Amino acid sequence: MSYSLGPNQYGKAEVRMVTVTRSGSTHSMQDLTVSTSLRGALEATHLTGDNSDVVATDTQKNTVYAFAKEEPVGEIEDFALRLGRHFVDSFGQITGARVMIDSHPWDRINGHAFSRGSSEVRTTAVTVSGDRHWVVSGLRDLVVLKTTGSEFHGFPRDKYTTLPETTDRILATAVTARWRYQGSGVSWTSSFTSIRSLLVETFASKHSLSLQQTLHAMGAAVVEAHPEVAEIRLSMPNKHHFVVDLSPFGLENDNEVFYAADRPYGLIEGSVIRDDAEDPGDAWYTLPAF
């Protein structure tokens, strides 16, 4: 029986870091979760335990904190690019680095006090390899709901089908979106802000015959308006709201009282890819599926 070492990577996952910058009595903060992951000539540690090429995950964590002090963190994409570039350029045996950052929102109360924002998270995953890099940004847990403008009917019925057809239902989901940038000179935050509003506005305004159709419309709106986006992937759980049967109580329920089920949920996932999208190269550097 023979075998060999397969693809591998290693790093520090979920480094929690809060930074404060002060401009007189007005303070600003960033609340980040940073994960680093390195690839390269790392056979020795796996095969013999020789660690001479292993940049310790503890060192990776320290680098995150030190970089935040040495230069303002700025936009998460730029911070991730600086970190990834550092690992690849500083260590000959490290050929690839992926830095993933989640940014957790806080709302300002006054100059130096904040309240935790929604559970929505802004994300980026930057991969550096040789002298190339890929930036995949997105968001997670963008929870949206509409009380009308959603139908679901025309699906096949067999002996296991009980779902009634509907021409008016609640549609709710928690959007995870990731989009791969192409080209250069992207203004990360303005691109993010515009993409986020397109997702929200399309969800709200597009009359829905299925969550699949809504997902595709949301992705298409982004790709149409943003030439810097090569591809967008969306993962959208169908947060079912079932009309409660009130007939046992002699009451009619005219789409007014719902049971908000938390599981199971339909999970609708899909992507929209620009026809002339830049090739992301090596499969390792493409997005994980959804």
Ligand SMILES: O=c1[nH]c(=O)c2[nH]c(=O)[nH]c2[nH]1
């Ligand atoms: O928008 C929907 N898509 C489905 O595929 C599906 N399946 C289901 O039971 N309800 C729904 N709703």
